[in-house]
Amino acid sequence: MDTIRLAIVGYGKIARDQHHPAIDANPAYRLSAVASRNAAVPGVAHFETLEALLKEGPTVDAVALCTPAGVRTAQARLAMSHGKHVMLEKPPGATLAEIETLREDAARSGVTLFASWHSRHAHCVAPARRWLSTRKIQRVDIVWKEDVREWHPGQAWIWQPGGMGVFDPGINALSIATAILPRPFHLIDAQLQVPGNCQTPIAASLDFVDGLKVPIHAEFDFRQVGTPPIWEIHVETDDGRLTLEAGGSRMRVDGELREEGPDAEYAGLYERFAGLIGRGQSDVDVSPFRHVADALMLGYRHPVDDFTE
The missing domain is CATH 3.40.50.720 (NAD(P)-binding Rossmann-like Domain)
Known part of the structure:
Protein backbone atom coordinates (compact mmCIF):
# COMPACT_ATOMS: atom_id res chain seq x y z
CA MET A 1 0.00 0.00 0.00
CA SER A 116 -3.33 0.10 20.82
CA TRP A 117 -1.57 0.57 24.17
CA HIS A 118 0.38 3.79 23.82
CA SER A 119 2.40 3.41 27.03
CA ARG A 120 4.04 0.26 25.66
CA HIS A 121 5.77 2.54 23.16
CA ALA A 122 7.39 4.70 25.83
CA HIS A 123 11.13 5.00 25.18
CA CYS A 124 12.39 2.70 27.94
CA VAL A 125 9.81 -0.09 27.87
CA ALA A 126 11.77 -2.25 25.42
CA PRO A 127 15.12 -1.70 27.22
CA ALA A 128 13.45 -2.59 30.53
CA ARG A 129 12.04 -5.80 29.07
CA ARG A 130 15.49 -6.79 27.80
CA TRP A 131 17.18 -6.00 31.13
CA LEU A 132 14.63 -7.99 33.12
CA SER A 133 14.74 -11.00 30.79
CA THR A 134 18.08 -12.16 32.26
CA ARG A 135 17.35 -11.48 35.94
CA LYS A 136 15.34 -13.15 38.68
CA ILE A 137 12.47 -10.91 39.68
CA GLN A 138 11.69 -10.73 43.39
CA ARG A 139 9.04 -8.03 43.72
CA VAL A 140 7.24 -5.39 41.63
CA ASP A 141 5.71 -2.12 42.88
CA ILE A 142 3.65 0.11 40.61
CA VAL A 143 2.72 3.67 41.59
CA TRP A 144 0.47 5.59 39.18
CA LYS A 145 -0.97 8.80 40.63
CA GLU A 146 -2.24 11.96 38.94
CA ASP A 147 -4.77 14.77 39.35
CA VAL A 148 -7.95 13.85 37.50
CA ARG A 149 -8.91 17.52 37.20
CA GLU A 150 -5.75 18.23 35.22
CA TRP A 151 -5.68 15.14 33.01
CA HIS A 152 -9.42 14.55 32.48
CA PRO A 153 -11.08 17.97 32.89
CA GLY A 154 -14.82 17.94 32.33
CA GLN A 155 -14.87 14.28 31.28
CA ALA A 156 -17.92 13.11 33.23
CA TRP A 157 -18.01 9.84 31.28
CA ILE A 158 -14.98 8.59 33.18
CA TRP A 159 -17.13 8.24 36.32
CA GLN A 160 -19.89 6.29 34.58
CA PRO A 161 -20.04 2.52 33.89
CA GLY A 162 -17.46 1.77 31.22
CA GLY A 163 -15.48 4.92 32.05
CA MET A 164 -13.12 2.95 34.37
CA GLY A 165 -12.33 5.86 36.70
CA VAL A 166 -8.75 5.66 37.94
CA PHE A 167 -8.20 2.60 35.77
CA ASP A 168 -8.21 4.86 32.72
CA PRO A 169 -4.61 5.89 33.54
CA GLY A 170 -3.97 2.75 35.61
CA ILE A 171 -4.41 0.57 32.54
CA ASN A 172 -1.38 2.35 31.08
CA ALA A 173 0.72 1.02 33.96
CA LEU A 174 -0.71 -2.45 33.46
CA SER A 175 0.06 -2.29 29.75
CA ILE A 176 3.72 -1.65 30.59
CA ALA A 177 3.84 -4.32 33.30
CA THR A 178 2.40 -6.96 30.98
CA ALA A 179 4.99 -5.97 28.37
CA ILE A 180 8.13 -5.97 30.54
CA LEU A 181 7.52 -8.83 32.98
CA PRO A 182 8.53 -12.26 31.68
CA ARG A 183 5.56 -14.23 33.06
CA PRO A 184 1.79 -13.75 33.20
CA PHE A 185 0.35 -12.65 36.54
CA HIS A 186 -3.09 -12.63 38.09
CA LEU A 187 -5.05 -10.63 40.66
CA ILE A 188 -5.46 -11.90 44.23
CA ASP A 189 -6.84 -8.80 45.98
CA ALA A 190 -8.31 -5.42 45.00
CA GLN A 191 -9.42 -2.57 47.24
CA LEU A 192 -11.35 0.15 45.39
CA GLN A 193 -12.28 3.61 46.68
CA VAL A 194 -15.46 4.83 45.01
CA PRO A 195 -16.96 8.32 45.49
CA GLY A 196 -20.60 8.29 46.52
CA ASN A 197 -21.70 10.10 43.38
CA CYS A 198 -19.66 7.95 40.96
CA GLN A 199 -19.86 4.45 39.52
CA THR A 200 -16.10 3.96 39.07
CA PRO A 201 -13.17 4.15 41.52
CA ILE A 202 -11.08 7.21 42.22
CA ALA A 203 -8.29 5.07 43.74
CA ALA A 204 -7.32 1.42 43.78
CA SER A 205 -4.88 -0.85 45.60
CA LEU A 206 -4.15 -4.12 43.80
CA ASP A 207 -2.15 -7.23 44.59
CA PHE A 208 -1.10 -9.76 41.95
CA VAL A 209 1.19 -12.79 41.82
CA ASP A 210 2.80 -14.57 38.90
CA GLY A 211 3.32 -18.31 38.44
CA LEU A 212 6.38 -18.26 40.70
CA LYS A 213 4.45 -16.33 43.40
CA VAL A 214 6.39 -13.12 42.83
CA PRO A 215 4.34 -10.34 44.50
CA ILE A 216 3.22 -7.45 42.30
CA HIS A 217 1.56 -4.49 44.02
CA ALA A 218 -0.09 -1.50 42.35
CA GLU A 219 -1.37 1.78 43.75
CA PHE A 220 -3.52 3.97 41.50
CA ASP A 221 -4.89 7.34 42.63
CA PHE A 222 -6.66 10.22 40.88
CA ARG A 223 -6.14 12.59 43.84
CA GLN A 224 -2.53 13.65 43.29
CA VAL A 225 -3.38 17.33 43.75
CA GLY A 226 -0.82 20.13 43.75
CA THR A 227 2.20 17.95 42.96
CA PRO A 228 3.51 16.40 39.73
CA PRO A 229 2.06 13.05 38.67
CA ILE A 230 3.86 9.87 39.66
CA TRP A 231 4.03 7.23 36.92
CA GLU A 232 6.58 4.69 38.14
CA ILE A 233 7.28 0.95 38.16
CA HIS A 234 9.92 -0.51 40.50
CA VAL A 235 11.23 -4.05 40.01
CA GLU A 236 13.45 -5.70 42.61
CA THR A 237 15.71 -8.40 41.14
CA ASP A 238 18.65 -10.54 42.18
CA ASP A 239 20.87 -8.09 40.30
CA GLY A 240 19.58 -4.70 41.38
CA ARG A 241 16.49 -2.54 41.30
CA LEU A 242 15.08 -1.37 38.00
CA THR A 243 12.87 1.72 38.00
CA LEU A 244 10.82 3.10 35.15
CA GLU A 245 9.90 6.75 35.69
CA ALA A 246 7.81 9.35 33.85
CA GLY A 247 5.50 6.72 32.40
CA GLY A 248 8.33 4.65 30.99
CA SER A 249 10.40 7.38 29.35
CA ARG A 250 13.23 7.14 31.92
CA MET A 251 14.98 4.02 33.27
CA ARG A 252 17.23 3.71 36.32
CA VAL A 253 19.09 0.75 37.81
CA ASP A 254 19.89 1.11 41.51
CA GLY A 255 19.20 4.84 41.15
CA GLU A 256 21.62 5.34 38.26
CA LEU A 257 20.11 6.75 35.08
CA ARG A 258 20.59 4.20 32.30
CA GLU A 259 18.38 5.55 29.54
CA GLU A 260 16.02 8.42 28.82
CA GLY A 261 14.07 9.37 25.74
CA PRO A 262 11.49 11.74 24.33
CA ASP A 263 7.73 11.37 24.53
CA ALA A 264 7.09 9.55 21.27
CA GLU A 265 4.50 6.99 22.29
CA TYR A 266 1.97 7.83 19.61
CA ALA A 267 4.65 7.98 16.94
CA GLY A 268 5.40 4.39 17.93
CA LEU A 269 1.73 3.46 17.73
CA TYR A 270 1.37 4.74 14.19
CA GLU A 271 4.60 3.10 13.10
CA ARG A 272 3.24 -0.17 14.49
CA PHE A 273 -0.15 0.30 12.79
CA ALA A 274 1.45 0.93 9.40
CA GLY A 275 3.61 -2.17 9.81
CA LEU A 276 0.60 -4.34 10.68
CA ILE A 277 -1.32 -3.05 7.66
CA GLY A 278 1.65 -3.70 5.40
CA ARG A 279 1.97 -7.28 6.65
CA GLY A 280 -1.76 -7.97 6.67
CA GLN A 281 -1.75 -8.70 10.41
CA SER A 282 -3.76 -7.70 13.49
CA ASP A 283 -2.67 -7.07 17.08
CA VAL A 284 -5.44 -7.46 19.63
CA ASP A 285 -3.81 -8.02 23.02
CA VAL A 286 -6.34 -7.54 25.83
CA SER A 287 -4.16 -8.54 28.81
CA PRO A 288 -4.14 -5.05 30.43
CA PHE A 289 -7.92 -4.80 29.98
CA ARG A 290 -8.37 -8.27 31.52
CA HIS A 291 -6.60 -7.16 34.71
CA VAL A 292 -8.90 -4.14 35.02
CA ALA A 293 -11.97 -6.32 34.48
CA ASP A 294 -10.74 -8.68 37.19
CA ALA A 295 -10.24 -5.78 39.61
CA LEU A 296 -13.72 -4.43 38.96
CA MET A 297 -15.18 -7.92 39.42
CA LEU A 298 -13.24 -8.96 42.54
CA GLY A 299 -12.58 -5.59 44.14
CA TYR A 300 -13.97 -4.64 47.55
CA ARG A 301 -15.58 -1.21 47.21
CA HIS A 302 -14.98 1.38 49.94
CA PRO A 303 -17.21 4.48 49.82
CA VAL A 304 -15.35 7.81 49.94
CA ASP A 305 -16.33 11.49 49.65
CA ASP A 306 -18.24 12.60 46.57
CA PHE A 307 -16.14 13.86 43.68
CA THR A 308 -16.63 17.44 42.47
CA GLU A 309 -14.81 18.90 39.49
Whole structure:
Protein backbone atom coordinates (compact mmCIF):
# COMPACT_ATOMS: atom_id res chain seq x y z
CA MET A 1 0.00 0.00 0.00
CA ASP A 2 1.16 3.51 -0.76
CA THR A 3 0.24 6.37 1.57
CA ILE A 4 -2.41 5.26 4.07
CA ARG A 5 -5.42 7.56 3.82
CA LEU A 6 -6.60 7.85 7.41
CA ALA A 7 -9.66 9.21 9.17
CA ILE A 8 -9.85 10.19 12.83
CA VAL A 9 -13.19 9.43 14.46
CA GLY A 10 -13.78 11.49 17.59
CA TYR A 11 -11.63 14.62 17.58
CA GLY A 12 -11.27 15.31 21.30
CA LYS A 13 -8.27 16.04 23.51
CA ILE A 14 -6.38 12.81 22.86
CA ALA A 15 -6.88 13.05 19.10
CA ARG A 16 -5.87 16.71 19.02
CA ASP A 17 -2.86 16.42 21.33
CA GLN A 18 -1.48 13.01 20.32
CA HIS A 19 -3.01 11.31 17.28
CA HIS A 20 -3.03 14.26 14.88
CA PRO A 21 0.61 15.32 15.48
CA ALA A 22 1.79 11.70 15.17
CA ILE A 23 -0.08 11.28 11.88
CA ASP A 24 1.32 14.53 10.46
CA ALA A 25 4.86 13.46 11.41
CA ASN A 26 4.64 10.06 9.71
CA PRO A 27 4.99 10.07 5.89
CA ALA A 28 3.18 6.72 5.72
CA TYR A 29 -0.11 8.54 6.42
CA ARG A 30 -2.30 11.32 5.11
CA LEU A 31 -5.12 12.62 7.30
CA SER A 32 -7.98 12.57 4.80
CA ALA A 33 -11.04 13.09 7.00
CA VAL A 34 -12.34 13.71 10.50
CA ALA A 35 -15.67 12.50 11.90
CA SER A 36 -16.60 14.41 15.02
CA ARG A 37 -19.73 16.14 16.29
CA ASN A 38 -17.87 18.85 18.17
CA ALA A 39 -14.63 19.62 16.31
CA ALA A 40 -13.21 20.03 12.81
CA VAL A 41 -9.72 20.40 11.36
CA PRO A 42 -9.06 23.21 8.88
CA GLY A 43 -8.38 21.89 5.41
CA VAL A 44 -9.53 18.34 6.24
CA ALA A 45 -12.89 16.91 5.13
CA HIS A 46 -15.27 16.93 8.10
CA PHE A 47 -18.33 14.82 8.90
CA GLU A 48 -20.44 14.62 12.02
CA THR A 49 -20.54 10.82 12.07
CA LEU A 50 -18.58 7.86 10.82
CA GLU A 51 -21.66 6.77 8.88
CA ALA A 52 -21.68 10.04 6.96
CA LEU A 53 -17.95 9.82 6.31
CA LEU A 54 -18.23 6.31 4.86
CA LYS A 55 -21.24 7.27 2.74
CA GLU A 56 -20.29 10.73 1.51
CA GLY A 57 -16.62 11.30 2.26
CA PRO A 58 -13.34 10.77 0.47
CA THR A 59 -11.95 7.26 0.23
CA VAL A 60 -10.00 6.25 3.32
CA ASP A 61 -8.00 3.11 3.99
CA ALA A 62 -8.07 3.17 7.78
CA VAL A 63 -9.72 4.82 10.76
CA ALA A 64 -8.41 5.70 14.21
CA LEU A 65 -11.24 5.44 16.72
CA CYS A 66 -10.73 8.01 19.49
CA THR A 67 -14.33 7.94 20.71
CA PRO A 68 -15.43 6.69 24.16
CA ALA A 69 -15.16 2.93 24.58
CA GLY A 70 -18.92 2.46 24.82
CA VAL A 71 -19.50 3.34 21.17
CA ARG A 72 -16.24 2.10 19.73
CA THR A 73 -17.24 -1.48 18.98
CA ALA A 74 -20.18 -0.51 16.78
CA GLN A 75 -17.97 1.97 14.94
CA ALA A 76 -15.20 -0.57 14.47
CA ARG A 77 -17.63 -3.15 13.08
CA LEU A 78 -19.06 -0.58 10.68
CA ALA A 79 -15.62 0.50 9.47
CA MET A 80 -14.41 -3.07 9.00
CA SER A 81 -17.57 -4.00 7.11
CA HIS A 82 -16.52 -1.30 4.63
CA GLY A 83 -13.03 -2.80 4.34
CA LYS A 84 -11.24 -0.26 6.54
CA HIS A 85 -8.34 -1.04 8.84
CA VAL A 86 -9.05 0.03 12.43
CA MET A 87 -6.94 1.38 15.28
CA LEU A 88 -8.67 1.32 18.68
CA GLU A 89 -7.64 3.80 21.36
CA LYS A 90 -7.31 2.24 24.79
CA PRO A 91 -9.25 0.51 26.18
CA PRO A 92 -10.16 -1.39 23.02
CA GLY A 93 -13.83 -1.67 24.00
CA ALA A 94 -16.33 -1.61 26.83
CA THR A 95 -16.17 -5.37 27.49
CA LEU A 96 -13.76 -8.21 26.87
CA ALA A 97 -16.36 -10.27 25.02
CA GLU A 98 -16.99 -7.65 22.38
CA ILE A 99 -13.29 -7.59 21.50
CA GLU A 100 -13.60 -11.22 20.45
CA THR A 101 -16.40 -10.19 18.11
CA LEU A 102 -14.16 -7.52 16.63
CA ARG A 103 -11.33 -10.00 16.24
CA GLU A 104 -13.61 -12.29 14.23
CA ASP A 105 -14.90 -9.37 12.14
CA ALA A 106 -11.35 -8.32 11.25
CA ALA A 107 -10.41 -11.82 10.16
CA ARG A 108 -13.59 -12.21 8.13
CA SER A 109 -13.15 -8.81 6.46
CA GLY A 110 -9.44 -9.30 5.79
CA VAL A 111 -8.46 -6.05 7.49
CA THR A 112 -6.05 -5.05 10.26
CA LEU A 113 -7.39 -4.50 13.77
CA PHE A 114 -4.98 -2.85 16.22
CA ALA A 115 -5.81 -2.61 19.93
CA SER A 116 -3.33 0.10 20.82
CA TRP A 117 -1.57 0.57 24.17
CA HIS A 118 0.38 3.79 23.82
CA SER A 119 2.40 3.41 27.03
CA ARG A 120 4.04 0.26 25.66
CA HIS A 121 5.77 2.54 23.16
CA ALA A 122 7.39 4.70 25.83
CA HIS A 123 11.13 5.00 25.18
CA CYS A 124 12.39 2.70 27.94
CA VAL A 125 9.81 -0.09 27.87
CA ALA A 126 11.77 -2.25 25.42
CA PRO A 127 15.12 -1.70 27.22
CA ALA A 128 13.45 -2.59 30.53
CA ARG A 129 12.04 -5.80 29.07
CA ARG A 130 15.49 -6.79 27.80
CA TRP A 131 17.18 -6.00 31.13
CA LEU A 132 14.63 -7.99 33.12
CA SER A 133 14.74 -11.00 30.79
CA THR A 134 18.08 -12.16 32.26
CA ARG A 135 17.35 -11.48 35.94
CA LYS A 136 15.34 -13.15 38.68
CA ILE A 137 12.47 -10.91 39.68
CA GLN A 138 11.69 -10.73 43.39
CA ARG A 139 9.04 -8.03 43.72
CA VAL A 140 7.24 -5.39 41.63
CA ASP A 141 5.71 -2.12 42.88
CA ILE A 142 3.65 0.11 40.61
CA VAL A 143 2.72 3.67 41.59
CA TRP A 144 0.47 5.59 39.18
CA LYS A 145 -0.97 8.80 40.63
CA GLU A 146 -2.24 11.96 38.94
CA ASP A 147 -4.77 14.77 39.35
CA VAL A 148 -7.95 13.85 37.50
CA ARG A 149 -8.91 17.52 37.20
CA GLU A 150 -5.75 18.23 35.22
CA TRP A 151 -5.68 15.14 33.01
CA HIS A 152 -9.42 14.55 32.48
CA PRO A 153 -11.08 17.97 32.89
CA GLY A 154 -14.82 17.94 32.33
CA GLN A 155 -14.87 14.28 31.28
CA ALA A 156 -17.92 13.11 33.23
CA TRP A 157 -18.01 9.84 31.28
CA ILE A 158 -14.98 8.59 33.18
CA TRP A 159 -17.13 8.24 36.32
CA GLN A 160 -19.89 6.29 34.58
CA PRO A 161 -20.04 2.52 33.89
CA GLY A 162 -17.46 1.77 31.22
CA GLY A 163 -15.48 4.92 32.05
CA MET A 164 -13.12 2.95 34.37
CA GLY A 165 -12.33 5.86 36.70
CA VAL A 166 -8.75 5.66 37.94
CA PHE A 167 -8.20 2.60 35.77
CA ASP A 168 -8.21 4.86 32.72
CA PRO A 169 -4.61 5.89 33.54
CA GLY A 170 -3.97 2.75 35.61
CA ILE A 171 -4.41 0.57 32.54
CA ASN A 172 -1.38 2.35 31.08
CA ALA A 173 0.72 1.02 33.96
CA LEU A 174 -0.71 -2.45 33.46
CA SER A 175 0.06 -2.29 29.75
CA ILE A 176 3.72 -1.65 30.59
CA ALA A 177 3.84 -4.32 33.30
CA THR A 178 2.40 -6.96 30.98
CA ALA A 179 4.99 -5.97 28.37
CA ILE A 180 8.13 -5.97 30.54
CA LEU A 181 7.52 -8.83 32.98
CA PRO A 182 8.53 -12.26 31.68
CA ARG A 183 5.56 -14.23 33.06
CA PRO A 184 1.79 -13.75 33.20
CA PHE A 185 0.35 -12.65 36.54
CA HIS A 186 -3.09 -12.63 38.09
CA LEU A 187 -5.05 -10.63 40.66
CA ILE A 188 -5.46 -11.90 44.23
CA ASP A 189 -6.84 -8.80 45.98
CA ALA A 190 -8.31 -5.42 45.00
CA GLN A 191 -9.42 -2.57 47.24
CA LEU A 192 -11.35 0.15 45.39
CA GLN A 193 -12.28 3.61 46.68
CA VAL A 194 -15.46 4.83 45.01
CA PRO A 195 -16.96 8.32 45.49
CA GLY A 196 -20.60 8.29 46.52
CA ASN A 197 -21.70 10.10 43.38
CA CYS A 198 -19.66 7.95 40.96
CA GLN A 199 -19.86 4.45 39.52
CA THR A 200 -16.10 3.96 39.07
CA PRO A 201 -13.17 4.15 41.52
CA ILE A 202 -11.08 7.21 42.22
CA ALA A 203 -8.29 5.07 43.74
CA ALA A 204 -7.32 1.42 43.78
CA SER A 205 -4.88 -0.85 45.60
CA LEU A 206 -4.15 -4.12 43.80
CA ASP A 207 -2.15 -7.23 44.59
CA PHE A 208 -1.10 -9.76 41.95
CA VAL A 209 1.19 -12.79 41.82
CA ASP A 210 2.80 -14.57 38.90
CA GLY A 211 3.32 -18.31 38.44
CA LEU A 212 6.38 -18.26 40.70
CA LYS A 213 4.45 -16.33 43.40
CA VAL A 214 6.39 -13.12 42.83
CA PRO A 215 4.34 -10.34 44.50
CA ILE A 216 3.22 -7.45 42.30
CA HIS A 217 1.56 -4.49 44.02
CA ALA A 218 -0.09 -1.50 42.35
CA GLU A 219 -1.37 1.78 43.75
CA PHE A 220 -3.52 3.97 41.50
CA ASP A 221 -4.89 7.34 42.63
CA PHE A 222 -6.66 10.22 40.88
CA ARG A 223 -6.14 12.59 43.84
CA GLN A 224 -2.53 13.65 43.29
CA VAL A 225 -3.38 17.33 43.75
CA GLY A 226 -0.82 20.13 43.75
CA THR A 227 2.20 17.95 42.96
CA PRO A 228 3.51 16.40 39.73
CA PRO A 229 2.06 13.05 38.67
CA ILE A 230 3.86 9.87 39.66
CA TRP A 231 4.03 7.23 36.92
CA GLU A 232 6.58 4.69 38.14
CA ILE A 233 7.28 0.95 38.16
CA HIS A 234 9.92 -0.51 40.50
CA VAL A 235 11.23 -4.05 40.01
CA GLU A 236 13.45 -5.70 42.61
CA THR A 237 15.71 -8.40 41.14
CA ASP A 238 18.65 -10.54 42.18
CA ASP A 239 20.87 -8.09 40.30
CA GLY A 240 19.58 -4.70 41.38
CA ARG A 241 16.49 -2.54 41.30
CA LEU A 242 15.08 -1.37 38.00
CA THR A 243 12.87 1.72 38.00
CA LEU A 244 10.82 3.10 35.15
CA GLU A 245 9.90 6.75 35.69
CA ALA A 246 7.81 9.35 33.85
CA GLY A 247 5.50 6.72 32.40
CA GLY A 248 8.33 4.65 30.99
CA SER A 249 10.40 7.38 29.35
CA ARG A 250 13.23 7.14 31.92
CA MET A 251 14.98 4.02 33.27
CA ARG A 252 17.23 3.71 36.32
CA VAL A 253 19.09 0.75 37.81
CA ASP A 254 19.89 1.11 41.51
CA GLY A 255 19.20 4.84 41.15
CA GLU A 256 21.62 5.34 38.26
CA LEU A 257 20.11 6.75 35.08
CA ARG A 258 20.59 4.20 32.30
CA GLU A 259 18.38 5.55 29.54
CA GLU A 260 16.02 8.42 28.82
CA GLY A 261 14.07 9.37 25.74
CA PRO A 262 11.49 11.74 24.33
CA ASP A 263 7.73 11.37 24.53
CA ALA A 264 7.09 9.55 21.27
CA GLU A 265 4.50 6.99 22.29
CA TYR A 266 1.97 7.83 19.61
CA ALA A 267 4.65 7.98 16.94
CA GLY A 268 5.40 4.39 17.93
CA LEU A 269 1.73 3.46 17.73
CA TYR A 270 1.37 4.74 14.19
CA GLU A 271 4.60 3.10 13.10
CA ARG A 272 3.24 -0.17 14.49
CA PHE A 273 -0.15 0.30 12.79
CA ALA A 274 1.45 0.93 9.40
CA GLY A 275 3.61 -2.17 9.81
CA LEU A 276 0.60 -4.34 10.68
CA ILE A 277 -1.32 -3.05 7.66
CA GLY A 278 1.65 -3.70 5.40
CA ARG A 279 1.97 -7.28 6.65
CA GLY A 280 -1.76 -7.97 6.67
CA GLN A 281 -1.75 -8.70 10.41
CA SER A 282 -3.76 -7.70 13.49
CA ASP A 283 -2.67 -7.07 17.08
CA VAL A 284 -5.44 -7.46 19.63
CA ASP A 285 -3.81 -8.02 23.02
CA VAL A 286 -6.34 -7.54 25.83
CA SER A 287 -4.16 -8.54 28.81
CA PRO A 288 -4.14 -5.05 30.43
CA PHE A 289 -7.92 -4.80 29.98
CA ARG A 290 -8.37 -8.27 31.52
CA HIS A 291 -6.60 -7.16 34.71
CA VAL A 292 -8.90 -4.14 35.02
CA ALA A 293 -11.97 -6.32 34.48
CA ASP A 294 -10.74 -8.68 37.19
CA ALA A 295 -10.24 -5.78 39.61
CA LEU A 296 -13.72 -4.43 38.96
CA MET A 297 -15.18 -7.92 39.42
CA LEU A 298 -13.24 -8.96 42.54
CA GLY A 299 -12.58 -5.59 44.14
CA TYR A 300 -13.97 -4.64 47.55
CA ARG A 301 -15.58 -1.21 47.21
CA HIS A 302 -14.98 1.38 49.94
CA PRO A 303 -17.21 4.48 49.82
CA VAL A 304 -15.35 7.81 49.94
CA ASP A 305 -16.33 11.49 49.65
CA ASP A 306 -18.24 12.60 46.57
CA PHE A 307 -16.14 13.86 43.68
CA THR A 308 -16.63 17.44 42.47
CA GLU A 309 -14.81 18.90 39.49
